[in-house]
Structure formats: C-alpha cells, structure tokens
Amino acid sequence: xxxxxxxxxxxxxxxxxxxxxxxxxxxxxxxxxxxxxxxxxxxxxxxxxxxxxxxxxxxxxxxxxxxxxxxxxxxxxxxxxxxxxxxxxxxxxxxxxxxxxxxxxxxxxxxxxxxxxxxxxxxxxxxxxxxxxxxxxxxxxxxxxxxxxxxxxxxxxxxxxxxxxxxxxxxxxxxxxxxxxxxxxxxxxxxxxxxxxxxxxxxxxxxxxxxxxxxxxxxxxxxxxxxxxxxxxxxxxxxxxxxxxxxxxxxxxxxxxxxxxxxxxxxxxxxxxxx
Amino acid sequence: xxxxxxxxxxxxxxxxxxxxxxxxxxxxxxxxxxxxxxxxxxxxxxxxxxxxxxxxxxxxxxxxxxxxxxxxxxxxxxxxxxxxxxxxxxxxxxxxxxxxxxxxxxxxxxxxxxxxxxxxxxxxxxxxxxxxxxxxxxxxxxxxxxxxxxxxxxxxxxxxxxxxxxxxxxxxxxxxxxxxxxxxxxxxxxxxxxxxxxxxxxxxxxxxxxxxxxxxxxxxxxxxxxxxxxxxxxxxx
Numbered sequence: 001x002x003x004x005x006x007x008x009x010x011x012x013x014x015x016x017x018x019x020x021x022x023x024x025x026x027x028x029x030x031x032x033x034x035x036x037x038x039x040x041x042x043x044x045x046x047x048x049x050x051x052x053x054x055x056x057x058x059x060x061x062x063x064x065x066x067x068x069x070x071x072x073x074x075x076x077x078x079x080x081x082x083x084x085x086x087x088x089x090x091x092x093x094x095x096x097x098x099x100x101x102x103x104x105x106x107x108x109x110x111x112x113x114x115x116x117x118x119x120x121x122x123x124x125x126x127x128x129x130x131x132x133x134x135x136x137x138x139x140x141x142x143x144x145x146x147x148x149x150x151x152x153x154x155x156x157x158x159x160x161x162x163x164x165x166x167x168x169x170x171x172x173x174x175x176x177x178x179x180x181x182x183x184x185x186x187x188x189x190x191x192x193x194x195x196x197x198x199x200x201x202x203x204x205x206x207x208x209x210x211x212x213x214x215x216x217x218x219x220x221x222x223x224x225x226x227x228x229x230x231x232x233x234x235x236x237x238x239x240x241x242x243x244x245x246x247x248x249x250x251x252x253x254x255x256x257x258x259x260x261x262x263x264x265x266x267x268x269x270x271x272x273x274x275x
Numbered sequence: 276x277x278x279x280x281x282x283x284x285x286x287x288x289x290x291x292x293x294x295x296x297x298x299x300x301x302x303x304x305x306x307x308x309x310x311x312x313x314x315x316x317x318x319x320x321x322x323x324x325x326x327x328x329x330x331x332x333x334x335x336x337x338x339x340x341x342x343x344x345x346x347x348x349x350x351x352x353x354x355x356x357x358x359x360x361x362x363x364x365x366x367x368x369x370x371x372x373x374x375x376x377x378x379x380x381x382x383x384x385x386x387x388x389x390x391x392x393x394x395x396x397x398x399x400x401x402x403x404x405x406x407x408x409x410x411x412x413x414x415x416x417x418x419x420x421x422x423x424x425x426x427x428x429x430x431x432x433x434x435x436x437x438x439x440x441x442x443x444x445x446x447x448x449x450x451x452x453x454x455x456x457x458x459x460x461x462x463x464x465x466x467x468x469x470x471x472x473x474x475x476x477x478x479x480x481x482x483x484x485x486x487x488x489x490x491x492x493x494x495x496x497x498x499x500x501x502x503x504x505x506x507x508x509x510x511x512x
Contacts, residue, residue: 004380012366080366087364091331092381093354189295274333 005102096268111171290339317480357426390423
C-alpha cells in the first residue's frame with residue numbers, strides 16, 4: 001500500500017514542482033547568457049548598478065520561486081488530507097502514518113531537487129555575474145569563491161555531505177514542520193488555516209531560538225579564541241565551524257523530524273475531525 | 276476481534292459526539308444486520324452525517340464505540356466499507372480513468388469492469404477530467420466508483436440529492452442490483468419517497484437521538500402509512 005501511495009502522490013504532485021524547476025532553469029540560463037556577454041567594468045567603475053540590480057532581482061526571484069514550492073506542498077497536504085479530498089484519503093484502507101510518510105517522501109524529494117537545482121544554477125550564474133558587478137583586483141574574486149566553499153564546509157567530501165545526507169534531512173524536516181503545523185491547526189474548532197500558520201510560526205520560532213541558544217555560544221567562542229587566525233578564517237576556521245554546524249543540524253533535525261512525524265500521526269489517528 | 280451483537284454487521288454502543296457545546300449525537304446504540312437496505316432518516320441537523328462520518332473514521336467519537344464486522348474504524352473496516360459522502364470529494368484535476376486506477380490500486384474489492392460498464396451506460400468518458408464534468412455527472416461518477424466495490428457495507432450519504440429525477444432511477448437501480456446478500460446498505464436522504472421502494476428498514480434520528488428503528492413493513496402495518504407520510508407526521512414543524 002505504501003508503494004501505491006508513493007506512486008500516486010508522485011504522479012499527482014510532479015507538475016507544479018517541475019514547472020517551477022523549468023522556470024528557474026530558463027531564468028538562470030537567460031541570466032547566465034546576459035552576464036557572459038556583459039562587459040566587465042573598467043577599473044575606475046566601483047559598481048555597475050544595473051548589473052547589481054539585475055543579479056539581486058534574479059536572486060530574489062529564484063529564492064521566492066523556491067518558497068512558492070514550499071507553500072504549494074503545504075497547501076497540497078492541507079487540501080488533500082483536511083478538506084473535501086480528505087474524505088477519499090482517510091477512507092483508503094491505509095494507516096495514517098502511511099499517508100504522512102508518502103507525502104513527506106515526495107515533498108522532501110521535491111524540496112531537495114529544488115535546493116540542489118538552485119545551488120547548481122546559482123553557482124555558475126554567480127561566477128559569471130560577480131566579475132560584472134564591480135571591478136575586482138586580481139585575486140579578490142578567489143576570496144569570494146573561498147567564502148562560498150567555506151560556507152559549504154570547505155572541501156569536496158564536506159560539500160557532498162552537505163548536499164546529500166544533510167540537505168536531505170533538512171528537506172524532510174522542513175516538510176514535516178509544515179505538516180505538523182497543519183495537523184496542529186486542525187485541533188482548533190475554527191480558523192484552522194490561520195491556526196496552522198500561527199503554529200508554523202510558533203514551531204519555527206521555538207526551533208530557531210533553541211538552535212541559536214546552542215550555536216551562538218559556539219560561534220562566538222570560535223571567533224574569540226581564533227581571532228588571531230584572521231588570515232585563515234575562510235580556509236580553516238569557517239569550514240571547521242560550518243562542519244560542526246552541519247553535523248549538529250543533521251542529528252538534531254533527525255530527532256525533531258521524528259517528533260514532528262509522531263505528532264502529526266497522533267493527531268491524524270486520535271483527533272481527526274473532518275468538517 | 277471485539278465483542279459485538281451476534282449477527283450484526285455494525286454494532287454501535289453509547290456513541291456520543293459534541294461540536295464544542297453542541298451535542299450532535301447523544302448516547303446512540305444501534306445494530307445493523309447483514310443483507311438489509313436501511314434508510315437513515317431525519318431532518319437537517321439531526322446527526323445523520325455525523326453518525327456516518329464516525330462510522331467511516333472521519334470523526335473521533337467523544338464517547339462510545341463503533342464496531343464494523345468486529346473491528347473499530349480503521350484499516351480493516353475501510354477495506355470492507357464503501358462510502359459515498361454527501362459532497363464532491365474527488366480531486367478536480369483527476370481524470371476518470373485515473374480514478375479507476377486509484378480505486379483498483381487501493382480497494383481489493385473494486386470491480387473495474389463493472390465501473391467501466393456503468394460509465395459507458397451513463398455515457399461518461401473515462402478520458403474526461405472531473406473538472407469538466409457537471410456537478411450531477413461528478414456525483415454519478417462518485418456513485419459508480421463506490422457501487423463498483425464488492426463491499427460488505429455501503430454507506431451512502433444523500434446519494435440522489437444532486438441529480439435529476441431521470442438519473443435517480445438509474446442510481447437506485449444501481450444501488451440495489453448486484454450487491455451481495457451478505458452486504459448491507461445504509462442510506463441517508465431527505466428524498467424518502469424516492470428511496471422508499473428499495474428500503475427494508477428505517478432509522479429515524481432526531482436531535483442526535485434515535486427515535487425509531489423499524490422495518491418498512493412494520494411501519495406500513497402498524498401506522499397504515501408510507502414511511503414518507505409517517506416521517507412527515509413525526510417530524511412536522
């Protein structure tokens with residue numbers, strides 16, 4: 001039954017995310033072409049405002065498109081399980097955990113594809129765009145790229161760890177955060193959508209606060225204790241810090257995902273009240 | 276297997292359901308035997324849909340218990356209960372043939388050939404998208420899907436309310452033909468005169484309480500009236 005649920009969920013979900021991916025791809029290709037043929041700024045030009053606006057617009061657009069995917073997946077979960085369509089889904093001979101699991105797998109897969117696509121498209125566009133935004137002295141650009149690789153952990157194994165286990169867990173966690181918020185919203189007698197949004201904000205704020213509580217002291221301590229290694233900050237200190245962030249996030253998000261999954265399943269199994 | 280009334284397909288004991296302060300069902304106890312067509316009748320707000328939704332596991336009871344073929348509402352009961360809600364519940368973007376695949380995949384008792392034959396006799400194309408169909412045709416598609424299962428219990432909530440009188444005859448014919456003698460049909464409606472000829476038993480529900488459970492024959496013999504006339508007398512405003 002789980003296989004069938006997964007197959008049907010994928011078939012019913014793929015169109016909008018595929019369209020979003022296609023739009024992102026087309027826009028990135030257009031931007032890459034423009035920046036490839038755009039003139040590099042002369043040494044006396046500090047900033048090419050037109051190119052900067054275009055690049056910022058591109059970044060905002062592709063990031064908002066990625067957000068649209070999240071909203072679409074959340075709305076699909078709500079409509080499919082908690083509105084009229086729920087009459088079909090909740091009368092299928094399957095257990096509630098199977099419904100949540102199939103939706104989580106498909107949503108996480110699309111979120112991961114979207115994030116990966118975004119990363120893979122942003123990098124070449126950024127590589128082409130950054131030299132056209134302002135005049136850079138030789139060697140300055142490599143520092144920009146170093147910051148970027150440092151943020152992903154520093155080297156190829158670290159980047160692969162970020163892209164695969166870490167990002168996959170993060171996508172599962174994101175999907176389950178939406179689903180748990182929507183399920184919690186159903187416990188309210190009225191204004192269930194508003195309640196779901198408030199629950200999402202509440203869960204996100206709580207998790208951010210707790211995360212900051214654990215990570216900020218570590219980050220501050222790294223900056224203070226290794227301040228004398230300023231010249232190695234982007235080659236050693238930041239990658240090392242980011243690695244520890246990814247590893248801690250990896251395990252904490254697995255734990256939180258399990259909590260959110262069981263919370264959603266409990267609500268669906270014990271407190272279901274379709275209007 | 277939980278304890279239940281001998282021979283009953285459905286056994287409901289002391290079932291209550293509240294929406295906030297409003298009590299929708301009050302201490303309802305009921306047995307539904309096998310092989311009967313039962314009309315669940317009552318005015319608006321009497322608790323018919325609440326009872327049906329509870330039987331299908333779409334609502335959580337406040338108190339009491341429902342057993343269907345000895346099981347609490349869950350995977351086992353959903354595999355043997357075929358439910359038609361009072362609303363359009365199928366995804367609008369889906370095509371009829373996708374719906375056939377859906378039901379074939381999830382319900383072991385779904386008879387695809389029977390569904391195709393019924394679609395053909397109502398001239399509904401399997402390639403049609405549900406969003407292009409009229410409300411009445413969508414309801415016919417839903418009913419075809421539900422009645423194409425070889426279920427033990429069919430629960431139909433207002434199955435003829437949204438269709439034209441000509442289609443009602445076809446639907447009623449569809450409901451009574453081909454269902455197993457071991458199966459029962461629980462049918463909720465306001466259009467009593469239309470369904471009266473096919474009913475074996477009736478349950479009257481008023482303000483969340485069962486006021487009468489009787490066979491149609493007993494009502495006719497005892498009160499000298501049709502079910503429709505007796506209903507109008509009992510529930511007159």
